[in-house]
Structure formats: C-alpha cells, structure tokens
Amino acid sequence: MAKYNAMTQEWLEAWKVKIATSAEYREIAKNWEGSVSIIVNPDPAAGIPEPIFLFTDYWHGDVKDFLVCDKAKAESAKFVMSGDYARWKQVARKEVDSTKALMQGKLKLRGDLTYVVRNIKTVNKVIDLLCEIETIWPDEA
Amino acid sequence: MANGYAGRFLRVNLTDGSCDPFTVDDALLRKFIGGSSLGAKLFLDGFPLEADPLAPQSPLMVMTGPLVASGFPGSSRFAVCAKSPLTGIWGESACGGTFGPELKRAGYDGIVITGRATEPLVLSIVEGEAKLTAAAGLWGKDVYETTDLLKEADKNIKVLAIGPAGENLVRFAAIANDKGHFVGRTGLGAVMGAKRLKAICVRGRQKMEKADDTRFRELIKTAFGEIKESALANSLNAMGSDANMDIGMINGDVPVKNWTVGEDFDLSSALSGPTLSETYLTRVHACTHCPVACKRVVRVPDGPFKTEEGPGPEYETCGTFGTMIMNRDLAGVIKANEICNRLGMDTISCGAAIAWAMELFEKGTLTLSRTGGLDLAWGNMDAVLTLLPRIAHREGLGDLLAQGTLAAARMLGGDAEDSVVHVKGLDLPMHDPRGFHGMGLAYMMSNRGACHLQHSVLATEQGMASWPQLFPMKDDYRGTTSEGKAELVFHSENYGILGNSLSICHYLADILKPETIRDAFNAVTGFDLDFAGLMTCGARDWTLKRGINNLLGVTSRDDVLPKRIMTALKEGAGAGSVPDVERLKSEYYALRGLDGRGFPRQEKLRELGLDELRQRLYPD
Numbered sequence: 001m002a003k004y005n006a007m008t009q010e011w012l013e014a015w016k017v018k019i020a021t022s023a024e025y026r027e028i029a030k031n032w033e034g035s036v037s038i039i040v041n042p043d044p045a046a047g048i049p050e051p052i053f054l055f056t057d058y059w060h061g062d063v064k065d066f067l068v069c070d071k072a073k074a075e076s077a078k079f080v081m082s083g084d085y086a087r088w089k090q091v092a093r094k095e096v097d098s099t100k101a102l103m104q105g106k107l108k109l110r111g112d113l114t115y116v117v118r119n120i121k122t123v124n125k126v127i128d129l130l131c132e133i134e135t136i137w138p139d140e141a
Numbered sequence: 142m143a144n145g146y147a148g149r150f151l152r153v154n155l156t157d158g159s160c161d162p163f164t165v166d167d168a169l170l171r172k173f174i175g176g177s178s179l180g181a182k183l184f185l186d187g188f189p190l191e192a193d194p195l196a197p198q199s200p201l202m203v204m205t206g207p208l209v210a211s212g213f214p215g216s217s218r219f220a221v222c223a224k225s226p227l228t229g230i231w232g233e234s235a236c237g238g239t240f241g242p243e244l245k246r247a248g249y250d251g252i253v254i255t256g257r258a259t260e261p262l263v264l265s266i267v268e269g270e271a272k273l274t275a276a277a278g279l280w281g282k283d284v285y286e287t288t289d290l291l292k293e294a295d296k297n298i299k300v301l302a303i304g305p306a307g308e309n310l311v312r313f314a315a316i317a318n319d320k321g322h323f324v325g326r327t328g329l330g331a332v333m334g335a336k337r338l339k340a341i342c343v344r345g346r347q348k349m350e351k352a353d354d355t356r357f358r359e360l361i362k363t364a365f366g367e368i369k370e371s372a373l374a375n376s377l378n379a380m381g382s383d384a385n386m387d388i389g390m391i392n393g394d395v396p397v398k399n400w401t402v403g404e405d406f407d408l409s410s411a412l413s414g415p416t417l418s419e420t421y422l423t424r425v426h427a428c429t430h431c432p433v434a435c436k437r438v439v440r441v442p443d444g445p446f447k448t449e450e451g452p453g454p455e456y457e458t459c460g461t462f463g464t465m466i467m468n469r470d471l472a473g474v475i476k477a478n479e480i481c482n483r484l485g486m487d488t489i490s491c492g493a494a495i496a497w498a499m500e501l502f503e504k505g506t507l508t509l510s511r512t513g514g515l516d517l518a519w520g521n522m523d524a525v526l527t528l529l530p531r532i533a534h535r536e537g538l539g540d541l542l543a544q545g546t547l548a549a550a551r552m553l554g555g556d557a558e559d560s561v562v563h564v565k566g567l568d569l570p571m572h573d574p575r576g577f578h579g580m581g582l583a584y585m586m587s588n589r590g591a592c593h594l595q596h597s598v599l600a601t602e603q604g605m606a607s608w609p610q611l612f613p614m615k616d617d618y619r620g621t622t623s624e625g626k627a628e629l630v631f632h633s634e635n636y637g638i639l640g641n642s643l644s645i646c647h648y649l650a651d652i653l654k655p656e657t658i659r660d661a662f663n664a665v666t667g668f669d670l671d672f673a674g675l676m677t678c679g680a681r682d683w684t685l686k687r688g689i690n691n692l693l694g695v696t697s698r699d700d701v702l703p704k705r706i707m708t709a710l711k712e713g714a715g716a717g718s719v720p721d722v723e724r725l726k727s728e729y730y731a732l733r734g735l736d737g738r739g740f741p742r743q744e745k746l747r748e749l750g751l752d753e754l755r756q757r758l759y760p761d
Contacts, residue, residue: 096617099388100604102372109372114379117387118415121406124391 003134006092007040007052011135012066016056018129019063025129026061029122033059034078034115037069043085047138058126079111085139094131098123143167144352145207145665146175147245151271153264155336156197156256160264160271162249171668172750175206175250177233178642178682180222181689183253184231185754190692194226194328195310195335197257203244203301203341204251206644207666210242210349211357214364215649217241217428220641226335227312227328227490227545228566228590230690234315234329235594235641237428238322240343243299247345258337263291265342267298276339280308283483284317285451291342298342304485306533307334312545313490317482321426321436321452325487327567327589328545352667360661364653368432371652373605377435378425380414382456387413389456392603393576393620393714397464398519399496400562400573400705403713405464412463412471414456421475423450428646435648439475446476446522454478454488460571461492466499466519473522480526484533491532493568494542494549495525500560506553513537562705565590565695574706576715577602579618579626582725583634585700586733588686594647597637598630606651611636611672620714623721627728635679642682681749684733684741688754697739700726 004011019025040052053074057064067073074080087106090096099120101107109116116123142148142164149162165179173179180202184190192199201223208216219241225232244252248269261276279287284304291300300319307314307330314330315323324330351357368374376384389395390409397405410416421441427434437453454462454474462468462477481488495517501507502517509516513531515524515538531539541549547566550557562569567590574581579602584591593599600606602618612632615625640650643662650658655672663669670678687695702722709717730736734745746755 090616097604100617103376103605104607105371106607108370113372113375114415114418117376117380117384118413120388121391 001134003136005141006089006135006137007054007068009068011133012054012056012068014133015130016063016066018132019126022125022129025122025125028125029058029119030061032061032119032122036079036081037074037077038088039074039080039082040088041082041084045139046085047141048085079109079116081107081109083107089137091127092130092135098127143170143207144350144667145211146170147248147250147347147349149249151249151252151266153252153254153271153273154256155254155258155262155273155338158273160273172678172681174639174642174678176204176218176642176644177220177222177235178638178678178685179251180204180220180233181231181682181686184222185685185689185757190224190689192224194224194229194232194332197336198255199224199332201254201329201332201336202251203254204644205241205245206642208662209644210245211351211665212430213357213361213645213661213665214368214431214433214653215646216430216644218640218644218646219244220644221316221324221329223329223332224693225327225329225589226310226331230565230590230693230695231588231686232327232329233589233641234324234326235644236316236318236322236324237431237646238318239299239429240301240318240322241644242429243343243345245349246347247343248347252341254336254338256336261337261339263340263342264338265298267342267344269345269347279339281305284485285320285483287340288317288320291340295342295344298344300340300342302340302485303330303333304483304533306484306486306543307331309533309535309543310334311486311533311535311543312548313487313494315485315487317485320482322428323482323487325489326592328487328490330485351665353664357661357664360657360664363657364661365432367653367657373648374433374652377433377648380418381425381435381437381453383412383414383417383437383454383459385414385456386459387415389572391714394572394603395460395464396569396571396573398467399465399500399560400569401500403710403716408464408467408469411469412459412474416471417453420471422453426452431646431649433648433652441472441475444472446470446472448476448479451479452482457571458488458492461489461496462525465492465496465571466525468520468522468525470522473525477522477525477529480529484529486529486533489570490545490568491529493562494532494546495528497546497550497560498538498542501553501557506555506557507538511538559704562703563591564702565699567591569703569706572599573715574702574720575621575710575718576713577620578623578718578720578725579630579633581702581706581720581722582626582630582729585702585722585726586630586634586729588683588690595638595641596630596634597640597647597650598633600637600647600651601629601633602626608636608655611655611676621718623725627725627732631729631732632676634683635676638679638682639675642678677749681751684745684749685751685754687735688741688746688751688758691740692757695739697726697735697737700739
C-alpha cells in the first residue's frame, strides 16, 4: 500500500478517495452538508515550524474540495477544528478517539456542536477512513 | 467554625416539635468536609443503624458543603441522606437548584430531622429562625401545586417538597427543589413522607467568610474561563444531559428494551438532545451560580402528550421512559417526566420498574387481570401515563411497583427477578457496563447501589475528563475491557466523591481543572489540602459508607452485577462483552484494603482515621 506524507495535498487526496469510495460513508453521511477545516498548531520540534491549514468539504454523502489551504480559507469552513500536532497524530492513528479529544479540550471545535453530535456517526466514519491511510509523520520521516 | 461554613446545623425533632441549632468540630469538617460525607459520619455516630428507614428514630439529613453559596460555579448542590427505604443500606442523593445556597444563607450548613409529626408539617427557616407550621391544605397536593402555594406566601423562599408518592411511602419517592431539581435516588421522599414533613422552605442573607477572598475571586474568573473553553460545557448548554443519547448509542452506553438490545439508532435519534432542542425546548435554565445552564425547559404544545411549560427530561429519563420501554415519542417522555415530577418519583427507578413490568407482560407473567386492564405492550405510553398515578397512590399493579423493582420481583416469585437490573436493590442508571466495564465495577462497589454519581468513572472512562495530574491515566480507555479499570475506578471514585462532600456539581467537576477546584476549596476554607489530601478525603468517605453498609449487612456477596448485565448483547459497541467481574473485584479489593468478606481491613481504617468505625466493625 502506498504511503503518504501527513498533511500534504497527496495525503488529503488519498483520504478523499477513501471517503468517496466508501458505500458505508455515503449512507451514513447522507444528511451531512458543510466543510470542515483542520488547523494543526506549530510544533518546531516535530518539524512543523508554521501552522498547517487543511480544508475538507462534504455534501450529502459526496466529497468536494480537499485542500491544503491558507488561514483565511480554513477559517471560512462551517466547522473549524484545531489542536496540537501530537493530538492530531493520535487521532489519525486511532490512539485517541476524536470525540474524547474534543471533550477533554485536547482539540477545539468552532461551529455548531449540536450538528456534530447529531451526525456523530459521520464524523467517526471520516476519522476511521483517515486511520486506514498509511501515513508518514514528519517527526518520524 | 471554619471559613466557608454557615457555622451551625439544625436538629429538628418532629415528634416534639423542637428545633435546636448545634455545631460540629472543625476537626470533623477537615476530615469529612461536608455534604454526604459529613452526613454519613453524623449517621454513624448518632443514630441506630438497625432502625427501619421509615421509623421515627431514623434521621433524614439535608447537608451542604463549604463551597455552597460562595458564588463558585456549580456550587449550588446539597445532599439528602438517610437509610434508604428502597435498598435498606446507606442512601443519599445530591441535587442542584436553589435550595443548598439558600439554606446556608438562612444560617445553616445542614438539617438533621428525626421523629414523626402527628399531622403534616412544613419546616421554615428564615434568616436563622426555624419553625414548624401545619401543612394545612398541602397534604395530597402534587409537587408543583405545593411549591406554588408555598411561594404565594413568600415568593423569595426556596422550597424542598414531596408529592403524593412520598406521602404514600413509594420506595423510590423523590424530593423536589423548586419543581425542577430532584433528590431522586434511593427513595428519600418516602423518609420525608414517613415523618409527615411535606416541605422545607428556606430564605436568608447570611454571608460566609472566606479564608482568602481575593484569591477566591481570581479563581472564579479562572473557572469561568475554563467553562467558556470547555466542549463539555458547550455541549451541556446546547443539548442538556441528553447530549449523551446519540454518542452513547454508538458507544454501547444506552440500554434498550430493559437491557436486552444492544443498539437502536432510530430510537436514539428520536430521543436525543438535538431533537429535544429542535422540537420542544422553550429555553434553558441554570442552577444558582452556574453559567453552564444544562437544564431544559420544555413544552409540548398540543397532541395527546400536551404539557405546560416546565422542567424537561434529563438523559436518564429519556432512557427509562424512552429506549428502555421502546417509546419513540419524545413528547411521551416529556409527559411522563412531568407526571413523575408532579407526583414526586425518581424517573430512573420508576421507569426501570415499568420496563421490567413490560417485559413480564410480554412473557405472560403479568396478565391483563394483574395489570388492572392496562396493555403494557412495549412503547404503549397511554398505559404508562395511566400507571404512574397508580404507583404514586399505590393502586393495583401500582402498589406492587411502588415497592421497588427488586421487592416486586421477589413478591411475584418465579424467574421475575432475572429481569431486574439492579445492584444492592438500586436500579441501574442508563449506562451499560457491557459497553464500559469500569462502570460495571463502579456500580458493584458504589455505596448506595448502582450509581453513576458517586464517582467520576463515567467521565474518565468515556473520555469526557482527563486528570493525569491526579493519577496515572491513559489518554484513552477502551470501554469493553476490564484491564486497568480497577485502578481507574478507585481513583475516579476518590476524586468524584469530592463532588458530593464539597457539594459541587459533577459536571463542573468534570469541566474544571482539578487545580481550580482544589484552590477554590482552599481559598474558601483555608484548609490548605493538596491533591493527595483531597483524594484521601474521598477514600475516607468511601470507606466510611462501606463500613456503615457492612454494619447493615453488606458483604462481598452483594458486590455483584445482575444476571442481565452478565449476559452479552448480540449487537452494538458492547456486543459479546461482559465485565470480568472476578478480576475487577479482586484488583479493586486490594486497592481499597477490603478483606475477603468485603470489610475494610483494620489497618486501612486506622490509616484513614476511622477508628470509631473500626471499633464498630471489629468490636473484639
């Protein structure tokens, strides 16, 4: 299986393909509409000198733009999730559940929390599909 | 008296009508802090443990803690304690709302009530003055009517009242504070009813001294900042406690059809916090000094389940009157909640009893002749709403269910007890140990029977809180394993118990950093306890109540999970999984210093400064 450098456009594309080809996701996410951005806080020791901004967009079971972007684009998303690199890495490796990370304050969410809870199965499925990608992390490269 | 306390307690004897203040040594406060911890100590030292819970000599204690009335977020709580008429062992139930802070402002840290009045009475405590008056015209009225009538005479009083269920000694009768906040569990409303005390009213303006007021004010600002940043706080504000319904169904937390089905997403979607917000929510409501405002105010505008605007159901009630009985109509849950509130009944034990009855009806054990013609088919809310007043007034099948599920099953005989889901006689709250093994151990070992609020296991095991500064915690705990859970439960109990002794809300204990709570406690009291000292207070509380229960007959044989929970589910996140009870129990006993009988060892009692208890447990 191909490996992808984390938080790059190629990595996002691989994730997008995973989601787009999942029949289970399409069924679960039929009510979801709106974009989600991910902000990774800088961590120079881990090889991340500047924040990283990622933009992903979902529409009723389909996927739209998945982009490495700038701050303005990221902050335009319907939901903005931010956190330290180490936390995102734990989430993407399924070492920490994303909902738990959110509740414990290890990740921050800006957006309608009620909508997220209502669609928590969709959120979990997207993360599950991310965990299936073989990833090379910057501090392990 | 130490800082943070009103400085005195009130002893009320309803038999002779006396109301006498008394004080408690500072040394005792340092050891037991307040709330149900101090209540347990007063119970052990001053009362006949063997007495029937409904006998005049058995006390009913209303207790607060040092943070109550301080203005600290979540510090509105108070605990009511007594020997439980439902379980026959230590009973306690904590409550938010308005009563706790107002009791302290009225001049008392707590009330200890004994005796039995010859006629129904109301206890009023206004600006330090206590008096008993005839509850003329109130006996027989429901909680809402009683509260309204009492407030007509004085709109500023805060009311604690029972409804018909308490008057009629229903074993899971509740006590209500200002209609919307309930002392729900362990049947303490029946103790109040047995004493013929219809209500307690309080009002006052006393201010409590703080050891370091400047530091305390800084900590309130810190706490507000932490609340603003907290996803849990935001979730509770947006969706109330029922935010758990959607997530819980995915995680294997939510019981379905009297604990026999592992998942039903149509049910959870129909009954969830977001659905409540989108349909019947009219506004949110907060306890005194709480910026989280997790309470729901709801109204069903029309239809068969039409209600007035009033207190809405918590997650637990959406479980017992929703998923547990296969009712998919949220309006039906709201109506059942309103009726239980008015009658003064614990919605957990009441709903659990009805779920049990529905299962027996399906099996044919309960027939139409036994149900008084009620068709107790799963989800039949018309029958449920008809049955509720019959329970409170003890009519027909209602009289059987009013005994509590376990007692009712034993009266029926046969295999009826196999469907009762309880620990030590207390029906399980709506969190399934098959999805979360730590909760199973917490239910087994909780001192009031199966309980989700005598500890913080729900928060730590499900990942709502993480406290590596208190004890060695993993970043994430898998629910369906028993590995490492004894240690998690042990520490989560010791910390979570502080919610009940400090009298602060468990949600706020989960939301705020432990440092903030510790420092606020020290700024108020000046006790200068570190984390280790606070955790020792928690361990002391647990061991004290365990010892009381041992004196009441509890042994290791009672530390078990019910047959239903030890039967694996076929579907859902908890499918195929049951807690490893023997492993959990063995590891936990070692941590708690319990012997093979389930008694605290003498050295543990000495270590925790519980020598009086040691002498009672080991008289030779």
